[in-house]
Amino acid sequence: MLLEERPRPRVVREHRNAGWFAVGAVCFGAFMGQLDASIVTLTFPALQSEFAAPLAAVQWVSLAYLLSLVGLLAAVGRIADAAGRKLTYVYGFGVFTAASIACGLAPGLGWLIAFRVLQAVGAAMLQANSVALVVTSVPAARRRAALGVQAAAQALGLALGPAVGGLLVNTAGWRWVFLVNVPVGVLGLIAGRLLLPRTRERTPLGRFDGAGVALLATSTTAVLLALSGLSGLPLPVPLLVAVAVLAAGGFVWREARASSPVVRLSVLQPRAVSLGLVGAMCGYLVLFGPLTLLPQIGGARGSTGLMLTALPAGFAVAALAADRVLPPAFTTRARSVLGAAVAVGGCLALLGASGPWTGVSLFVAGLGLGLFIPANNASIMGAVPDRMSATGGGLVNMARGLGTALGVALVTLCLHFGGSALALGVLAAAGVLAGVTGALVRGTAR
Secondary structure (H helix, E strand, O other): OOOOOOOOOHHHHOOOOHHHHHHHHHHHHHHHHHHHHHHHHHHHHHHHHHHOOOHHHHOHHHHHHHHHHHHHHHHHHHHHHHHOHHHHHHHHHHHHHHHHHHHHOOOOHHHHHHHHHHHHHHHHHHHHHHHHHHHOOOOHHHHHHHHHHHHHHHHHHHHHHHHHHHHHHHOOOOOHHHHOHHHHHHHHHHHHHHHOOOOOOOOOOOOOOHHHHHHHHHHHHHHHHHHHHHOOOOOOHHHHHHHHHHHHHHHHHHHHHOOOOOOOHHHHOOHHHHHHHHHHHHHHHHHHHHHHHHHHHHOOOHHHHHHHOHHHHHHHHHHHHHHHHOOOOOOHHHHHHHHHHHHHHHHHHHOOOOOHHHHHHHHHHHHHHHHHHHHHHHHHHHOOOHHHHHHHHHHHHHHHHHHHHHHHHHHHHHHHHOOHHHHHHHHHHHHHHHHHHHHHOOOOOO
């Protein structure tokens, strides 16, 4: 019974808005995941002080979580396609909530990083399924709108994270930044059980590709450890770069020959998928970079948190209003290019902004990202077969996790070498690359 997907109550299953109820349930996970992602960066100054550790070490409270996500998402997506997306999603809430309690009670920095890895296991069970549950719960014509609602829930979590994080760190303490996840997790468990549909079409798992998972995790970990070494930690950077290159090459070789690979390379063949994943990585790099940058410049004061809310607030406005404001003839490709261009403009405006203009610039960048990211995700998922939707969703979220991790690591590296201007220049360059990937994808769905 514990490994079976239970049906929704009949009153929910037969309701004309049953699909949107499922989208609402997914929004709990989207909200909690992004609340956690944006709130944690506000703890960095407090953790640096309490544990007498440099930023290059404290950043691993985020990086360990994000690396675990990157390594697990594709594999968990495959498992969910075979075992059931609802089952995996609901258990993910349980793991994430229990790990959040453990993080809040962690006795030291090492323990906190370890519990964040456990928290990432639960997050992978949620995120690998989120996009798949959305696109399989609503008609194809409503997918972009449903993904926009999910993106808005993510943006709400992002928006509340900095404000709530700044308030909690300066009043109750950094531990409550993790404990705040608990009530949302309980609500998510209930909503998932009652509102999510059972999986109707499954893909056999076959032989699990443990070697592929290990090679992917090794490559991504080595890359970010190398960046931490460049940022000041005493690590052998050339050796780490060599390990990253060898592991990445080994991963591609393995996936091309494995009978049941973590990532089916055929899924990446459509340009909308391969370029779209690069665009997704760049988009989330731009989204999370400022969340690391501004607390280091202004501290974790409440004013810094409130200023940072302008970025996800703009994201939410664009994600919710795009379908109502833009004409129907405005294609997914056009939305991607325009959104990336606006985000780049917002990042460049931050170079000379101060006071309220910083908030305005962040809002503009958020508007662009709120237009780009849902359109880019819709383009990717439109090119992935329905029977592989959880695998495709896992790839989207893997790109998001890698982009988020790079946003933290590259901002830390830029602060170590050149300061905030260099960091903003890197974020703007990532936005330009996102726009280029959107422009190169032709024939995507409207």
